[in-house]
Amino acid sequence: MTMPLIRHAALPALAALSLFVAGCATPPAADTAAAPATTPAAETKAAAAPAATPSKAQQELAAGVASYENGQHKNAARQLQAALDAGLESKAELAQAHKYLAFIHCVSRREKQCRDEFRKALDADPDFALTPAEAGHPTWGPVFRKLKAAPAAKPATKPAKTK
Secondary structure (H helix, E strand, O other), rough: HHHHHHHHHHHHHHHHHHHHHHHHOOOOOOOOOHHOOOOOHHHHHHHHHHOOOOOOOHHHHHHHHHHHHHHOOOHHHHHHHHHHOOOOOOOOHHHHHHHHHHHHHHOOOOHHHHHHHHHHHHHHOOOOOOOOOHOOOOOOOOHHHHHHHOOOOOOOOOOOOOO
């Protein structure tokens, strides 16, 4: 007659298990009917102030970075240049666009263009630096380190035109 005793002993364990599992359940959604309705004035104000959307330049920059990350370097170069041409405004965005263009040139064995793009990145943002992983890259890491260590080149001055 131990069977009924085992059944009765298992009941508390089953009850505890069901409470534990019930604690994992998703709570019911709040009643949306009880939420206060927005006023027409609030809706008009929200419509008048749209969320900040990225500029065309920022969209091209994001697309260029994504293309680069997907190994589509030719597409990335075109998009990054389009971002620069569209007028990136922040120094960080300018430096980022030039950095990725430098990466593309370096992996394509165009060291002069790679160096030129890194120089433009540093001109846009003198505090620009590569991440440790980027700086350790065997292709562009040495190019960037050498450029960063060199004293800033002075731009050549053009003689004034006389009439």
